[in-house]
Amino acid sequence: MPSSLDAHLGSYAGADPLRSKVAETIRHLASAAVKLRNTIIDGGTSDHLGQSRQVANAGGDIQKELDVVADRLFFDAAKASSVAFYGSEEQDLPVVLSKDGAFALAIDPLDGSSNIEMNVSVGTIFSLLPVEEAHRTDPASAFRQPGSKQIAAGFFVYGPQLQLVLSLGNGTHVFAFSPSFGGFVELHASMAVDEKAKEFAINASNHRHWDEAMRIYIDDLLAGADGPRERDFNMRWIASLVADCYRILIRGGIFLYPGDGRQGYAKGRLRLVYEANPIAFCVEHAGGSATDGITRILDLVPEDLHARTPLVFGSKREVARVTRYLTDPSAIGERSPLFGKRSLFRA
Ligand SMILES: O=P(O)(O)OC[C@H]1O[C@](O)(COP(=O)(O)O)[C@@H](O)[C@@H]1O
Numbered sequence: 129m130p131s132s133l134d135a136h137l138g139s140y141a142g143a144d145p146l147r148s149k150v151a152e153t154i155r156h157l158a159s160a161a162v163k164l165r166n167t168i169i170d171g172g173t174s175d176h177l178g179q180s181r182q183v184a185n186a187g188g189d190i191q192k193e194l195d196v197v198a199d200r201l202f203f204d205a206a207k208a209s210s211v212a213f214y215g216s217e218e219q220d221l222p223v224v225l226s227k228d229g230a231f232a233l234a235i236d237p238l239d240g241s242s243n244i245e246m247n248v249s250v251g252t253i254f255s256l257l258p259v260e261e262a263h264r265t266d267p268a269s270a271f272r273q274p275g276s277k278q279i280a281a282g283f284f285v286y287g288p289q290l291q292l293v294l295s296l297g298n299g300t301h302v303f304a305f306s307p308s309f310g311g312f313v314e315l316h317a318s319m320a321v322d323e324k325a326k327e328f329a330i331n332a333s334n335h336r337h338w339d340e341a342m343r344i345y346i347d348d349l350l351a352g353a354d355g356p357r358e359r360d361f362n363m364r365w366i367a368s369l370v371a372d373c374y375r376i377l378i379r380g381g382i383f384l385y386p387g388d389g390r391q392g393y394a395k396g397r398l399r400l401v402y403e404a405n406p407i408a409f410c411v412e413h414a415g416g417s418a419t420d421g422i423t424r425i426l427d428l429v430p431e432d433l434h435a436r437t438p439l440v441f442g443s444k445r446e447v448a449r450v451t452r453y454l455t456d457p458s459a460i461g462e463r464s465p466l467f468g469k470r471s472l473f474r475a
């Protein structure tokens with residue numbers, strides 16, 4: 129019999145009061161995820177759930193029906209647990225839930241919204257941050273803490289299976305919902321991201337909008353065995369961050385959503401507090417790394433709840449290589465002498 133999420137949370141919490149509150153909050157989030165899974169399975173046609181509401185969220189994206197359903201479910205779960213402040217992609221400002229709650233919950237209730245009506249995996253990403261006394265008079269400041277302060281983080285994937293990727297600060301574990309068991313059972317006790325990447329994930333349609341260094345990096349991957357990397361790379365882009373991250377946890381690789389020249393995309397598309405930080409927390413605790421191209425994601429200080437960041441994560445050696453491309457033109461000379469050293473900013 130595999131171990132359950134309940135057992136995992138129980139052994140983490142022990143008799144510690146703060147950890148018990150973390151465990152209780154994760155249990156509430158897991159119940160909300162099961163409800164959302166049920167809604168996706170039998171809550172009407174996928175056309176209906178993917179319907180646009182003609183309303184933009186705080187980040188300027190048009191909300192879909194399922195974005196709003198998910199936000200309500202997780203809001204209720206947060207209200208039932210020790211959450212003081214609820215900061216959601218779908219709400220402009222953090223909501224105060226209790227005066228003495230222990231955590232700030234940052235959440236992307238429905239990640240991968242563009243995939244809803246396609247029946248492709250979507251997810252929920254969450255991050256638990258501590259609440260200090262100073263945050264109580266200024267709830268927004270609780271969400272300006274760097275990701276290194278996270279107490280716990282994870283994400284649910286609504287795919288063929290409902291899965292939970294969770295890190296409580298000691299390894300990254302994967303659970304799957306089993307209807308016959310009536311709860312989540314452990315699938316992977318401790319993930320370990322391969323150090324070396326064989327796959328990359330990027331929305332290549334933005335190629336012409338990237339900086340030169342990013343274009344050279346991707347061009348070198350595409351050149352495969354005939355180029356300076358002297359080996360082939362496979363490419364995948366699901367357009368659901370949760371699903372792309374899950375694949376990288378399982379079989380390594382690198383994910384990139386860099387800033388680009390499109391209006392409003394100087395820092396890419398992804399949000400630091402409720403997307404990049406929890407993903408980085410899980411990836412680092414699985415032995416991978418996550419940066420904005422140069423700086424470790426977990427060291428960045430968010431400007432506000434909805435701040436964006438470029439995001440590069442996955443296999444350690446590949447993430448470090450991207451940083452060299454972006455910061456050290458001489459690194460391009462790492463390639464075989466056959467290809468010589470070409471200028472980083474070649475024509
Ligand atoms: O459509 P693009 O530009 O490829 O962006 C895809 C990315 O945007 C996201 O869908 C953003 O998340 P939301 O769906 O929560 O807005 C990520 O899941 C995904 O990695």
Ligand SMILES: [Mg+2]
Pocket residue numbers: 236238239240369403
């Ligand atoms: Mg998202």
Ligand SMILES: [Mg+2]
Pocket residue numbers: 217236237238239240241
């Ligand atoms: Mg979302």
